[in-house]
Amino acid sequence: MSESKPKFQCPIESISSLIGESWTLLILREAFAGRTQFKIFEHELGIARNILSDRLKKLVEAGLLSRQTNPEDRRAVDYRLTSKGKALLPSLIVLAQWANQHLCSSNAGVRFIDIESGDEIAPVRLTSGSGATVALKNVRMRIGDQLVEPSVLRRA
């Protein structure tokens, strides 16, 4: 009764079970900002320790973070982004770009820059196989081999 579409394993659904949980996206932000320690996560986020513990465990299980005792202080633990976790950075950037444009009036928020050029990462473009830019209105969702309604972007 709870699943009406068991046919396809949906990527949005699977990622939703990760970042759709409270705190997880913010923990990832901290990880991308270079934070690795439990104590730092706790302090930066103001999150309850049991919840932080739970989220870190889940992120490790999901393979986004690695958990390793800090060699210099064996009380401490380093939570580091795995390559799988790092691969999520573009998502974070696109989300931040959207939020900077549509939610945060001031532009003082988090930004992402290319250390080689010093430039800020440019607004992400959707492209087709040929590399041509694809306009939002020309994007359709395909589920399995079936196109969903073209009415999605009809009205405001």
Add this chain to the structure above:
Amino acid sequence: MSESKPKFQCPIESISSLIGESWTLLILREAFAGRTQFKIFEHELGIARNILSDRLKKLVEAGLLSRQTNPEDRRAVDYRLTSKGKALLPSLIVLAQWANQHLCSSNAGVRFIDIESGDEIAPVRLTSGSGATVALKNVRMRIGDQLVEPSVLRRA
């Protein structure tokens, strides 16, 4: 005691308060798939009606969805993506691309295509101002005017 960084309004934080809530991302998926009715959302997602009601209200308040009585059946309500909501599509696509690559073993999930070319939307690239591709390892987070630790992408 809960906020240690009140200086900057963080875009990740603001978007986390939206899509970091259970169901919201899935509701948006359904909206992008062209669904507009309460009853359909409920049926497709298997979500409790009070929660669905709450989430739709929040999405309308946040300006991602518009709420309009259906002119043909005045019992029904159309929830439609606003332009602000539509602008979130690239985020959804990038998240889905990540999940398709890193979470969903089978490639049978949701996909996004360009109706002009018929091609699937290509993997999103990060670019600098000049349009050159930026490698993940060259991306740094900037908070306000301060670069955060360069150690982020150090080890696996």
Add this chain to the structure above:
DNA sequence: TCAATTCGGTTGCAAATTGCAACACATTCC
């Protein structure tokens, strides 16, 4: 025309999740 059905909610209550504070265990510092 008037009863039954549908749509989009709301309400009350049980179950699950989150937050808080205290505790525990190993390591490190002094």
Add this chain to the structure above:
DNA sequence: GGAATGTGTTGCAATTTGCAACCGAATTGA
């Protein structure tokens, strides 16, 4: 050795979610 630190865990209160029953307005249909 004793105190402090880092990373948890545990128990309990508060909040959120899920479920089922109810409700009013609009529609259907006999």
